[in-house]
Amino acid sequence: MSLTYIQSFVAVAEEGHVGRAARKLHLTQPPLSRHILALEDELGTRLFERTPRGMKLLPAGEVLLSHARRILAEVDMAIERTKGAGTGGR
Amino acid sequence: MSLTYIQSFVAVAEEGHVGRAARKLHLTQPPLSRHILALEDELGTRLFERTPRGMKLLPAGEVLLSHARRILAEVDMAIERTKGAGTGGR
């Protein structure tokens, strides 16, 4: 599990499309596809349904999505607050 | 920023000692030391004070520690809940 994979997952979930999500993340399609597969492998569950039009979230994916957003928000906040405590807090 | 570095940071903060934290994480001292330096570099702030007896948290480190624990807990919960939604939810 890595923050990079979580970001990838959120992007694909939001776009419903690996290719578009890849462009958004300044990445190409293959590594992004592998991120999703790695997550699914690690969690032992399918997160998306593969359709001819793209990727559609499965229930397990919906569960992960809400957690993933919270995790990324927490990380951003941690960075900001710690930076603040270091420079401005002096 | 990576989850691995966050885990390293928490371990060092709790042990107050890079060497002991390394053993706890099944790692050696040098990479762990580099994790802390990388975090400090990325955040632009010192997180620990280096003393002859080990590492002592600075205020910015205290701030990060509380966030770090929450992040790791969130990740664990995300994994557990998603696994549950995939297998038990069927």
Place this chain on the structure above:
DNA sequence: CGGACCCGATACCGAGACAGCATTGGATCG
């Protein structure tokens, strides 16, 4: 029907990241 097209998945390769070993440098203590 059949070819063009769009999608994600896979094979392969090269660059970069990362852990471990060995060593350094600094500070304390006997």
Place this chain on the structure above:
DNA sequence: CGATCCAATGCTGTCTCGGTATCGGGTCCG
């Protein structure tokens, strides 16, 4: 002043990871 304990650094081998090229399947249109 030598021994000891700490984190930091130089170096090397390995392994991860992203990019290019390609595949395989499904759909749509002529």
